[in-house]
Amino acid sequence: MKNFDLIEHLFKLRDIGELYLVKSKDIYECKIEQDLDxxxxxxxSADTNKRFLHIRNGNIHGVSExxxxxDNPADFALPRNNEFYLDxxxxxxxxxxxxxxxYVNSCNLDNMVYPQYPPPVLSSDKIFSNYNFKNVITSRKNRKKLREKHVLxxxxxxxxxxxxxTLYGVEEYDEIMKEVESLFEIHKILRMRRFCRLIIHRLKYPxxxxxxxLPLVAFFQKAGPWRRSWIQINYNPCEHFLSYKHQVIILNRKSTEVCLIEHPHLIFLLEQNKEENxxxxxxxxxxxxxxGIDLINLYFDKPLVRTKSAKERIQNGNHLVNDIEGLDNEPEKDRENREDSDFEIYD
Structure with a gap:
C-alpha cells in the first residue's frame, strides 16, 4: 500500500502528460507555460483533515497524505516579450x-529600453469578494492632535x-487632574520624557x-528655545530668566539635542560666567x-577618556560621561516627536 498526495488541478487535463507539477517544501507548483520562465x-498547504483511499478491485492500494x-489564479496575465532575455x-x-x-557591447545596454518583463508568478487570492468600499464601517477612532501653542x-x-x-469617572478624573496641576505648578515647563518620569511616581494609572x-493644564510648543515642551497655561518662559534651564539646544552634531535641566553640571558651568553666557x-x-551655546557644544565635543579607577573617573569629568550617555538619540527623538502632542481623545 502506497501513500500519495491528492491534488485538485486548476483545469481539466486532456492528457496526463500535461501535468507539470513540482513539489516544493509543503506545496506544489504548476507551470502553465512550459518555457524557461x-x-x-x-x-x-495540505489539508490533512480528510483522508482519501485509492481502491481498485475492492482492495486498498493507497491512502492520501x-x-x-x-489558489485561485488571476483573471489575466500580462504578456511579455522575452526574446531579448532568452538570447x-x-x-x-x-x-x-x-x-x-x-555581444554585450553590441547591445548598448546603457542606452537601450529594456522590454517589459512581468514576474512569472500568477497573482492570486484565496478568496475573491465583492468589496463594497463605499459603506465600510471601521472601528478605527480619530486621534486629536493639539496644535502648537494652542490653548483650549x-x-x-x-x-x-x-x-x-465619561471615560474614567469623576473620582479618577479629579485625582489625575490634581497631580498634573501640582506638577506644573512646580516645574512650569516639561518635556514629555521628563513629565513621564515625574508623574509615574505620583499616580498608579497608565x-x-x-x-x-495635559491640554487642560499646559500648551505644547513645537519649536524655538523650548521646543517639544509642554508649558503651563498663562506662563511665558521669555519673562522668567530661570526658564533658561528648560531650554533645548540643538548641538552641532547632526540631529542631537540637549535639554539643560537634564544636565546639572552644564548649568553649573554656564553660571560661572553669567555675563558672557x-x-x-x-x-x-x-x-x-x-x-553660551558655543560652550555647550564644546562641552559635548570633549574627547571622552574612560579611566580604570573610579576615583580618577570622578576627577577627570565623570559628569561628561553621564551627560553624553544621556543625549537624545535618534530613535528616542522620533518616538517623542510622535507622542509629544498626541493626547488621544477619541470621537
Missing amino acids: GKKAFTG GFFKF FFKNMMELDTEAFLM NSKERAELVGKLK LVRIKKF FKEPADENGFLTNK
Missing part, C-alpha cells in the same frame, strides 16, 4: 568571455473634561491615560548668548 501557479488545492541568457551560457563581452477655548475645554470624566490631561531679554536663542 513560464507562468506558475501554486497550491496552498494530504489534499492540495490551487542574452543563451549567449551568456554558451559564448566564451571575449565573445560574450563583444472654553468649548474645547468643556468637551475634553466631559469625555475624560501613562497613556495621564497624558490625555546669558542675556536678557530672551530672543530666538532664549536667554543664551552665542558664547
Whole structure:
C-alpha cells in the first residue's frame, strides 16, 4: 500500500502528460507555460483533515497524505516579450568571455529600453469578494492632535473634561487632574520624557491615560528655545530668566539635542560666567548668548577618556560621561516627536 498526495488541478487535463507539477517544501507548483520562465501557479498547504483511499478491485492500494488545492489564479496575465532575455541568457551560457563581452557591447545596454518583463508568478487570492468600499464601517477612532501653542477655548475645554470624566469617572478624573496641576505648578515647563518620569511616581494609572490631561493644564510648543515642551497655561518662559534651564539646544552634531535641566553640571558651568553666557531679554536663542551655546557644544565635543579607577573617573569629568550617555538619540527623538502632542481623545 502506497501513500500519495491528492491534488485538485486548476483545469481539466486532456492528457496526463500535461501535468507539470513540482513539489516544493509543503506545496506544489504548476507551470502553465512550459518555457524557461513560464507562468506558475501554486497550491496552498495540505489539508490533512480528510483522508482519501485509492481502491481498485475492492482492495486498498493507497491512502492520501494530504489534499492540495490551487489558489485561485488571476483573471489575466500580462504578456511579455522575452526574446531579448532568452538570447542574452543563451549567449551568456554558451559564448566564451571575449565573445560574450563583444555581444554585450553590441547591445548598448546603457542606452537601450529594456522590454517589459512581468514576474512569472500568477497573482492570486484565496478568496475573491465583492468589496463594497463605499459603506465600510471601521472601528478605527480619530486621534486629536493639539496644535502648537494652542490653548483650549472654553468649548474645547468643556468637551475634553466631559469625555475624560465619561471615560474614567469623576473620582479618577479629579485625582489625575490634581497631580498634573501640582506638577506644573512646580516645574512650569516639561518635556514629555521628563513629565513621564515625574508623574509615574505620583499616580498608579497608565501613562497613556495621564497624558490625555495635559491640554487642560499646559500648551505644547513645537519649536524655538523650548521646543517639544509642554508649558503651563498663562506662563511665558521669555519673562522668567530661570526658564533658561528648560531650554533645548540643538548641538552641532547632526540631529542631537540637549535639554539643560537634564544636565546639572552644564548649568553649573554656564553660571560661572553669567555675563558672557546669558542675556536678557530672551530672543530666538532664549536667554543664551552665542558664547553660551558655543560652550555647550564644546562641552559635548570633549574627547571622552574612560579611566580604570573610579576615583580618577570622578576627577577627570565623570559628569561628561553621564551627560553624553544621556543625549537624545535618534530613535528616542522620533518616538517623542510622535507622542509629544498626541493626547488621544477619541470621537
